[in-house]
Amino acid sequence: MADARFAQLRLLRTHGIGPVTWRQLMARFxxxxxxxxxxPMLARRGGGDGPRIPDPALIAxxxxxxxxxxxxxxxxxxxxxxxxxxxxxxxPPALIVRGDIGLAHRGGVALVGARNASxxxxxxxxxxxxxxxxxxxxxxxxxxxxxxxxxHLGALxxxxxGVIASGIDxxxxxxxxxxxxxVATRGLLIAEQPPGTQPLARHxxxxxxxxxxxxxxxxxxxxxPRSGSxxxxxxxxxxxxxxxxxxxxPADPRAQGCxxxxxxxxxxxxxAGDILEQIRPIDPRMVRAPDSAYTPxxxxxxxxxxxxxxxxxxxxxxxSVDELIRQSGRPPAIVQTILLELELAxxxxxxxxxxxxxx
Numbered sequence: 001m002a003d004a005r006f007a008q009l010r011l012l013r014t015h016g017i018g019p020v021t022w023r024q025l026m027a028r029f030x031x032x033x034x035x036x037x038x039x040p041m042l043a044r045r046g047g048g049d050g051p052r053i054p055d056p057a058l059i060a061x062x063x064x065x066x067x068x069x070x071x072x073x074x075x076x077x078x079x080x081x082x083x084x085x086x087x088x089x090x091x092p093p094a095l096i097v098r099g100d101i102g103l104a105h106r107g108g109v110a111l112v113g114a115r116n117a118s119x120x121x122x123x124x125x126x127x128x129x130x131x132x133x134x135x136x137x138x139x140x141x142x143x144x145x146x147x148x149x150x151x152h153l154g155a156l157x158x159x160x161x162g163v164i165a166s167g168i169d170x171x172x173x174x175x176x177x178x179x180x181x182x183v184a185t186r187g188l189l190i191a192e193q194p195p196g197t198q199p200l201a202r203h204x205x206x207x208x209x210x211x212x213x214x215x216x217x218x219x220x221x222x223x224x225p226r227s228g229s230x231x232x233x234x235x236x237x238x239x240x241x242x243x244x245x246x247x248x249x250p251a252d253p254r255a256q257g258c259x260x261x262x263x264x265x266x267x268x269x270x271x272a273g274d275i276l277e278q279i280r281p282i283d284p285r286m287v288r289a290p291d292s293a294y295t296p297x298x299x300x301x302x303x304x305x306x307x308x309x310x311x312x313x314x315x316x317x318x319x320s321v322d323e324l325i326r327q328s329g330r331p332p333a334i335v336q337t338i339l340l341e342l343e344l345a346x347x348x349x350x351x352x353x354x355x356x357x358x359x
Contacts, residue, residue, distance in 0.1 A: 007032035008075055010059045012093045013194070014039065016051040016343065020350060022093045023076075024340050039344055045307075046338075048345025065195040071098040071168050085213040088239055089354070092192045092210060096168045099188035103159050108138030109275055110211045110236065112229045113147025113221035114254050121222045121254070122146060124246065126154035128219070131272035133158025137279075140214050142207060143176055143183065147221045147229075152183055160187040163210045165203035167195040190214075205352070208232040216279040217242030219269055223257030230257050233266070238353070242278045244269045302337050306330055310338045314348070318355035 011032045012022050017039075025035035036053055043050025066073060074080045074095045082104035085091050097104075111129055113121065129139045129151045139155035141148040143162040152160050162183040164172065168191040171177035183189050191197075192206060208231050212218050218236035220243075223229040237243045244267040248255020262268050267278055309328050313319070325335050339356055342348035349359045 004032065005073070005075055006056075006059060006063075007036060009062070009073065009094055010054060010056065011035055013054045013059060013062070014051050016346060018350060019090045019093055021340060021343055023089075023091075024336065028340075042341050043344040043346075045302075046341030046343070046345030046347060048347055050344055051346070062194050066096055066168070069098070069169050069195060071096050071189075071191075073097075074101065082214055084216070085210065088209065088213045090209055091213065092206075094192075095210075096191045096194070097188060098168060098184040099186075100159075101188060103138045103161055103188045104190070104214055106136075106138050106159075107216040107279070108132075108140060108159075108161070108214070109279065110140045110215035110218040110232065111147070111151040111221065112141055112211065112218065112223075112232050114223055114227065114229065115144050115146040115148075116254070117146035117150070117222045118252070118254065121246070121248070122150040125150040125221045128221070128269075128272050128275070129154030129160070130157070132275065133160070135272070135276060137276070138187075140211050142211055143172075143180055145173055145176070149176060149179065152179055152187075156182060156186055161190065161214060162187065163190045163207050163214070164199070165193070165207040166199035167191055167193050167197040169195045170198065172199040204228055205231055209235045212236035212241065213239060215241065217244055217275070219244040219246065219275060220258050220261060220266075221246045222248060222254040223261075224253060225256050225260060227257055230261070233261055242267065244275060244278060246270070302334050302341075306334050307338055307341075310335060311342075314342075314356070314358050316358055318349075318351040318357040320353070320355050322354070324356070 029035040029038055040050045074097055076086060076091055076093045080101050084107055109132055111125060125147045132139050133155040138159040138161055139151050140161040141151040143164055152162060160183055166172050171180045193203060208228055212232050212235040218233050220229050220233050233243050245258040245261040246269050247262055248258055269275055313324055313327055325332050339348060347359050349357050
């Protein structure tokens with residue numbers, strides 16, 4: 001891996017630096033090496049010692065492990081990086097992939113749903129995926145039990161993308177190990193976490209944003225009211241993508257999430273044709289190129305008075321960055337700079353929906 005890519009990965013693996021902070025640092029300093037040099041100074045301004053930057057040997061071991069597994073890194077801004085995913089403010093700075101990355105450049109549909117899905121819904125999801133794949137529409141899902149498994153099985157012959165919450169060398173659930181390998185060899189397997197990472201609960205919402213971000217639209221087949229599938233649907237809506245749902249019987253708790261989505265405006269789906277009607281045709285002028293994806297505002301130096309004002313407005317309850325800008329009266333670039341300093345100092349946490357809170 002070239003020096004610049006190595007430094008970008010090292011910056012990403014620095015504790016406390018997530019996708020938003022990574023992009024802000026890259027935009028501010030232009031190169032990962034310069035950003036790494038500046039991290040301790042920015043953290044001191046935020047009132048902390050700063051995150052521990054990983055030893056280069058640790059990054060080298062990750063790169064070797066990825067290559068040994070037959071996978072590779074794809075970094076944000078590179079030609080191989082999926083263009084629809086690059087549009088997200090929270091796009092992963094690095095993906096670890098096995099298989100045909102070209103599938104991720106074709107948009108397609110995310111098909112998700114309940115892990116404890118009914119046999120009828122699994123059969124329906126598998127048929128949907130098979131029909132979509134026959135029309136050369138990639139089907140993306142999360143390799144979980146139930147609907148995810150059905151979606152991958154249906155689309156294997158025509159192109160499917162599996163996004164996992166673990167390292168690319170770990171199958172979860174274990175019974176899907178063979179299916180995961182088939183997805184990697186006949187389609188595309190994507191992980192955000194380094195090899196060896198276990199599928200911890202906190203990684204699943206991050207995985208869901210990738211599933212939603214890769215696709216032109218998300219279809220939910222069976223989902224409880226507080227399920228991860230609804231998180232994926234919400235993220236798809238926030239990204240300006242189509243949200244679709246298959247209706248179910250009102251007496252079935254597994255149908256409540258889908259029926260709720262339809263009541264709130266999601267498109268009712270009864271066939272693959274309904275899905276194709278929503279995602280085709282796409283006017284090429286409506287799809288942004290990767291280099292026009294979100295970039296943070298140019299940095300401005302903040303004064304101590306600016307820092308005190310933002311600090312007074314922050315608390316343990318998450319608030320939107322837009323609200324901080326409005327109430328503080330400070331320019332967006334000043335507010336973003338202060339938030340960056342606080343995050344590097346370990347004093348700030350970022351939440352979904354562009355909200356922040358004191359750690």
